[in-house]
Amino acid sequence: xxxxxxxxxxxxxxxxxxxxxxxxxxxxxxxxxxxxxxxxxxxxxxxxxxxxxxxxxxxxxxxxxxxxxxxxxxxxxxxxxxxxxxxxxxxxxxxxxxxxxxxxxxxxxxxxxxxxxxxxxxxxxxxxxxxxxxxxxxxxxxxxxxxxxxxxxxxxxxxxxxxxxxxxxxxxxxxxxxxxxxxxxxxxxxxxxxxxxxxxxxxxxxxxxxxxxxxxxxxxxxxxxxxxxxxxxxxxxxxxxxxxxxxxxxxxxxxxxxxxxxxxxxxxxxxxxxxxxxxxxxxxxxxxxxxxxxxxxxxxxxxxxxxxxxxxxxxxxxxxxxxxxxxxxxxxxxxxxxxxxxxxxxxxxxxxxxxxxxxxxxxxxxxxxxxxxxxxxxxxxxxxxxxxxxxxxxxxxxxxxxxxxxxxxxxxxxxxxxxxxxxxxxxxxxxxxxxxxxxxxxxxxxxxxxxxxxxxxxxxxxxxxxxxxxxxxxxxxxxxxxxxxxxxxxxxxxxxxxxxxxxxxxxxxxxxxxxxxxxxxxxxxxxxxxxxxxxxxxxxxxxxxxxxxxxxxxxxxxxxxxxxxxxxxxxxxxxxxxxxxxxxxxxxxx
Amino acid sequence: xxxxxxxxxxxxxxxxxxxxxxxxxxxxxxxxxxxxxxxxxxxxxxxxxxxxxxxxxxxxxxxxxxxxxxxxxxxxxxxxxxxxxxxxxxxxxxxxxxxxxxxxxxxxxxxxxxxxxxxxxxxxxxxxxxxxxxxxxxxxxxxxxxxxxxxxxxxxxxxxxxxxxxxxxxxxxxxxxxxxxxxxxxxxxxxxxxxxxxxxxxxxxxxxxxxxxxxxxxxxxxxxxxxxxxxxxxxx
Numbered sequence: 012x013x014x015x016x017x018x019x020x021x022x023x024x025x026x027x028x029x030x031x032x033x034x035x036x037x038x039x040x041x042x043x044x045x046x047x048x049x050x051x052x053x054x055x056x057x058x059x060x061x062x063x064x065x066x067x068x069x070x071x072x073x074x075x076x077x078x079x080x081x082x083x084x085x086x087x088x089x090x091x092x093x094x095x096x097x098x099x100x101x102x103x104x105x106x107x108x109x110x111x112x113x114x115x116x117x118x119x120x121x122x123x124x125x126x127x128x129x130x131x132x133x134x135x136x137x138x139x140x141x142x143x144x145x146x147x148x149x150x151x152x153x154x155x156x157x158x159x160x161x162x163x164x165x166x167x168x169x170x171x172x173x174x175x176x177x178x179x180x181x182x183x184x185x186x187x188x189x190x191x192x193x194x195x196x197x198x199x200x201x202x203x204x205x206x207x208x209x210x211x212x213x214x215x216x217x218x219x220x221x222x223x224x225x226x227x228x229x230x231x232x233x234x235x236x237x238x239x240x241x242x243x244x245x246x247x248x249x250x251x252x253x254x255x256x257x258x259x260x261x262x263x264x265x266x267x268x269x270x271x272x273x274x275x276x277x278x279x280x281x282x283x284x285x286x287x288x289x290x291x292x293x294x295x296x297x298x299x300x301x302x303x304x305x306x307x308x309x310x311x312x313x314x315x316x317x318x319x320x321x322x323x324x325x326x327x328x329x330x331x332x333x334x335x336x337x338x339x340x341x342x343x344x345x346x347x348x349x350x351x352x353x354x355x356x357x358x359x360x361x362x363x364x365x366x367x368x369x370x371x372x373x374x375x376x377x378x379x380x381x382x383x384x385x386x387x388x389x390x391x392x393x394x395x396x397x398x399x400x401x402x403x404x405x406x407x408x409x410x411x412x413x414x415x416x417x418x419x420x421x422x423x424x425x426x427x428x429x430x431x432x433x434x435x436x437x438x439x440x441x442x443x444x445x446x447x448x449x450x451x452x453x454x455x456x457x458x459x460x461x462x463x464x465x466x467x468x469x470x471x472x473x474x475x476x477x478x479x480x481x482x483x484x485x486x487x488x489x490x491x492x493x494x495x496x497x498x499x500x501x502x503x504x505x506x507x508x509x510x511x512x513x514x515x516x517x518x519x520x521x522x523x524x525x526x527x528x529x530x531x532x533x534x535x536x537x538x539x540x541x542x543x544x545x546x547x548x549x550x551x552x553x554x555x556x557x558x559x560x561x562x563x564x565x566x567x568x569x570x571x572x573x574x575x576x577x578x579x580x581x582x583x584x585x586x587x588x589x590x591x592x593x594x595x596x597x598x599x600x601x
Numbered sequence: 602x603x604x605x606x607x608x609x610x611x612x613x614x615x616x617x618x619x620x621x622x623x624x625x626x627x628x629x630x631x632x633x634x635x636x637x638x639x640x641x642x643x644x645x646x647x648x649x650x651x652x653x654x655x656x657x658x659x660x661x662x663x664x665x666x667x668x669x670x671x672x673x674x675x676x677x678x679x680x681x682x683x684x685x686x687x688x689x690x691x692x693x694x695x696x697x698x699x700x701x702x703x704x705x706x707x708x709x710x711x712x713x714x715x716x717x718x719x720x721x722x723x724x725x726x727x728x729x730x731x732x733x734x735x736x737x738x739x740x741x742x743x744x745x746x747x748x749x750x751x752x753x754x755x756x757x758x759x760x761x762x763x764x765x766x767x768x769x770x771x772x773x774x775x776x777x778x779x780x781x782x783x784x785x786x787x788x789x790x791x792x793x794x795x796x797x798x799x800x801x802x803x804x805x806x807x808x809x810x811x812x813x814x815x816x817x818x819x820x821x822x823x824x825x826x827x828x829x830x831x832x833x834x835x836x837x
Contacts, residue, residue, distance in 0.1 A: 311774070328771070333647040333667040486752065486771070486778030488648050493693040496776045497727050517726060524689045527662050527682075528650045 031062040033156070034069060034078040042120055043077035044068070045153060047084040047092040049240045050272050051233075051394075057091035059107040064093070067117055076120050082241020084153040086140065087233075087394040094135065094153060095119050102132035139410045140392050145373060147381045148357040149397045152241035157276050160283040163244040171363035173295045175252050179363075184256040185211060188359065190367030192379030197224055197315075197352030198427065198456045199532075200378070200445040206349065209339040210257040213347035219259035220348040221250050222338075223356055224320060225266035225273070228312040229428025230479060232459030234383040235353035237395045239266065239273035242357070243280035247303060249356030251290060252363055254301040257349050262303040265320050268310060278305050312429075312483035316531045317342075317350045319485065330485040331531035352457065354383055374400035378444035382455070388425075388462035391416050401442040404434065408462055419464035423547070427456030429476045429483075430536025432543025433469060452543040454536075468565035469548040470555055473540045474502040480537040491534025494525035498541065505552060508559040508568035515552060519545065608674040615670075623665035623676055624652055634678045635687060635716055637694075638753040639666045640803055643762055649753055651690050651716070654678045662686075688720045696729045697776065699748040700806075706814050707807030713751060714806075730776065737782075739789025742812055743801055750780050750808035756800035768794045780808070 046052075046061040065078050084092040089103035093116050100119060105112045115131035118124040124131075135141050146152075155162040163169070175184050189204030210219060223246060227235040239246060250262045266274055281303050284290040292300050306324050313319045314329040317338050323329035324343060342348025358380060362370050371379045378400040387393045390412035398407060404424055408414070415421055423433040432453030434441070441447050445455050463472070481495035501518040504510040522538035529535045545552060554562050561568060603618040610627050617626035622645070627634050637649035647664040654665045657675035665678070677683075694700075694713055702708050734747035757769040757780070768791055772781040782788045801809045 313774075333664055335668075481775055484775040486774045486776065487646070488650055489690055489693055489697075489752075490650055492752070492775055492778065493697040493730070496730060497693065497696070500728055500730075520685075521689065521727070524686050528653050528686050528690065530647060530650065530664075 040077045041075040042097045045081040045094045048080045049083040051087035052090035055090040056107045060091050080156050082152045082157045083237040085394045099135045100132045145399045169289050171360035172248050176297045176299050181256045187367040191362040191370040196354035210347045210349040213340045215347040220343045221254045221259045221262040222350045223264040225353045226308050226315040229459045231387045231461045233385045234458040236270050243277045245357045249359035251301045260300040264305045267308040313485045330487045375444045384458045384460045389464040390462045400444045405439045422465050423463045425461040427454035428459045429479050431456045435547040468563035469544040469551045470506045471565045473544045476540040488530035490525045491529045506566045510556045606670045606672050610676045617670045643758040691716050696727050705807040706810040712805035737788050739787040749806045755803040759799045759803045766793045
């Protein structure tokens, strides 16, 4: 028999056992411990940590200390995380298997901890990771229990929806969204208010739909997952407001199956909101009806493309169709459909609650509000951040991200996933907004931000993303289906030292054709990593071709003849493949 | 309710009804735009991208088969850039599968081949993918040769929209996409196939053919489809 909560306890036993009740004293709360229960921290055992802390606090019999489950606390790589908001302290790496770490938390809760740094953990007030952030979308992340509607309502949740359906006309709601200057956070940055107005004005005698796109698939991106795991009610509230504004009574959340925790919390959130009358036949006691259904994707990246997403919800094969007609005019089952991303919907309650002018006071002239990024890669502080538009890349990477891990040299930032691009060091002082990123050959994208150091080979990066795109191409249109495969093979030849300048030219011309002729955004965006790495790092391509070396020491450069053999064979022999690669890394920067 | 629209295609003034595509308006006026996945009488999917055209004021190229005409459009169907892209597209079709014209039943009756000829494509510069593909000869009268399939989905649509059997569909994704009958059942044991042969008639290459035909023997009777479509009360 293993002890409940111990690492030896099986997953099934843990699931069968009732979830531990949070410690919520009847009287006033002097101090509380918020234990992160988002996927990152859970993977480090934060569920066991939560149970341990609950038991310990109960055993101490404090009576004025709360221990609560919350959503993402931001510093995902340093989990499990526990925040004591009253003391402005965030404890990182609180492993359930290291009693001295939770003892620090307990000492702080007991009020016996030394002040300042000696208490352990980080100061939320001073740490640059938090200082530059502005929380609009993530305002309640890490503060409310993701599975408690009561928590959400207590923090001001559903105030905006109630205000919209009882005090405002649909037109007024749309006007507020237009005034906020909010643009689609899924990547393309289409003005949200304009999209809403288009859907509202499309003839929809048979009904209209609101769809939340939660099919986040970019490698390295986890913004939408974190929002759904941390505060699903905020997304549902945004959808209900949108439904009221455009005249829809049905909503769908299309979320990928790879996010089981998000699906679970979302489903539970829908049930609770329906139970308490925030969704359902009579929203907030009015005649407005809005029902939400959660639809689960089956793992195709292309289903994040809106027409493919619609096909998938309808039960068909998830392949895109040519636009126009746009979903705003003819979407789900041919009816006008509003499709927005998770983060866009999460902005909406804030806009309605505080007014469009408030959101438009944040950000730059053409990019209003904030943007959530999944900061990942070679930085010290990887995690979920939310910054005002217009902050520079330098501030994000060096202040919030804390600079590069292992004191490596900064090389580039990749934004926008497989449709985005790499921004080099020379442009690191540029402000992050839709227009500037596009001018630099990248895109805002949904918010993946991967920091790369000097150990990264840009040809390899381009190859990685092309491999992703050829794998995820739906195969409907030829340029994307065969073009991404051919581009991948050309990149593979170049990266393994078997390429020629003629093949580089061929790659560029093919990339131009695939971008111009592909049916949907997947194919049109697939060549972008090639274009942007060629624009800023052409010398690296040429080093692979002319000198047959990889300056970053990443690519395995093979001999001309063994290059044709499988890679395992090429490296197993004493051939030049191995030595050439070793040679470059020795000769390269330390 | 369709209304009349006037537009300019390749400098030529054209009148069309509002439910017409650019492709159909252009063809009415004698302007040729190359197509592969399009077939008069079937729905359009915009998959082969061969018919993309330039539209004045739009940075994007538009598939002429699925784009409806609009008042005042200025369309260019042939330009240096478009021809280059079309050559790329035809080349990609050839290198994607294993097309060997000299032993193909469709030799000299193949739409892919005639596009290559029209674009003076006489060699390939891209590496061939050489996938290992199957031939399904289980059907009594017909053969499916995956080596020659260009995934235009004409067969899928004619079977679904005209015959009403929906025997064909696409399995897999990306370059791994394959034409399959009845979710992967061999064609010969397909419970839905009516052996009507429409798919063979509409196939632009030698992927679907009648058994017993030899190389270069004409297989398709093209005018056959419009009659069928009329019989079904559909208009292209």
